[in-house]
Amino acid sequence: MIEMSHVSKWYSSFRVLDDCSLKIQKGEVVVICGPSGSGKSTLIKCMNGLEPFQKGEVLINGISVGARGTNLPQLRSRIGMVFQNFELFPHMTVLKNIALPQIKVLNRSRAEAEARAEQLLDRMGLKVQAQKFPAQLSGGQQQRVAIARALAMDPLAMLFDEPTSALDPEMINEVLDVMVALAQEGMTMAVVTHEMGFARRVADRIVFMDEGAIVEDAAKDEFFGTPRSDRAQLFLSKILQH
């Protein structure tokens, strides 16, 4: 479904992505981890063309993200994305946040879009918050709204960019629970995260990045059992210490 081949990206002379190749099959959950500054977020943002890249190719269901003729808005509308800082639209209510993209991008009627929004909010346990503004919600609630907003577009796959990194510890689980449920329903997911508990529970594969390169791409058990690279071993020993 998502296929990156030999993607490289430079900020002037600094190479942020170094010949990255990665395949994500339909229904697969791939966790991308690595030290900060290793290019994880940049990699995931290349998948929906939010970050341009200079070399290589990204295909979504066979359609090239970087090609000139590609209708990027249409392509992006089928790939949900969840950001570290939620990025809900602060001037709209929770309901409108979820309804507006459906109306403007999928041409759904307002009633249809709001019904879908309410259904998803109900699923997230946030139905009573529909008329509130994002700033009135906790971080965990905001992130669940952001997930609902992405799901409302009926995406083929979901991209998560450190979805729990900006959350207080007690709110991390409410967001992870939603993500686990999604994974168990068979959603195709690429998740940048340091939450190794989540990775152990639902990931099919773990991709480890360092200095812009994909150092290791292994099945979950293989990765946690015996990571092949020294860098991945060191990283795991550091974050699994406590």
Place this chain on the structure above:
Amino acid sequence: MGFDFNVLWQYKELLLHGLMVSFQLTLVAIAGGIVLGTFLALMRMSRLRVLSALAGLYVNFLRSLPLILVIFWFYVLAPKIVGHPIDAYSSVLITFILFEAAYYCEIIRAGISSVKRGQVQAGLAMGLTHLNMMRYVVLPQAFRNMLPVLLTQSIIMFQDTSIVYIVGVRDFLTTADVVANSTNRPIELYTTVAVTYLVICFAASRLVGRLQRSYAL
């Protein structure tokens, strides 16, 4: 010597008309300035170098000149360009729009820049087109952020309209001056003009202050 404020009553229609001219100049210049300023801001932020350079040149050029010079300059130059005389009112109105647009451009540009990059990314990631993303995500937030500065600039503009005195447009100050000379009551008239400007500008800036506080979430 005594003060005689009866002259105000006597010339009230003339003076009120002058005040209306001041308001009209201000409002039309604000509207025109914001429209032109938005275009200039979008040009300045454009990825096309030519557009951003042109807009940058325009803005920096006008912001480096005193308003009074631009008014004089346009007043004598414009008729030569278009080939027929232009009335003073139209001349200053166009000057104000051209001049204020340079200032509004920078305010609007700052407003657009104040919206976080993540918001742009979120809008695009949802599949919104660039235009819809600007319209529904960025501009409402930008406008909200820049409203206080926009209004403050407009208050300054209201005061600046009194400069039209130099080309004889009958705004509030010019009218008062004419009345003052013909009745020999300059103190009464200038004081009235001062108090009127004070009340209007003070009330407007209090309103801006309240807006700012209600936005500070």
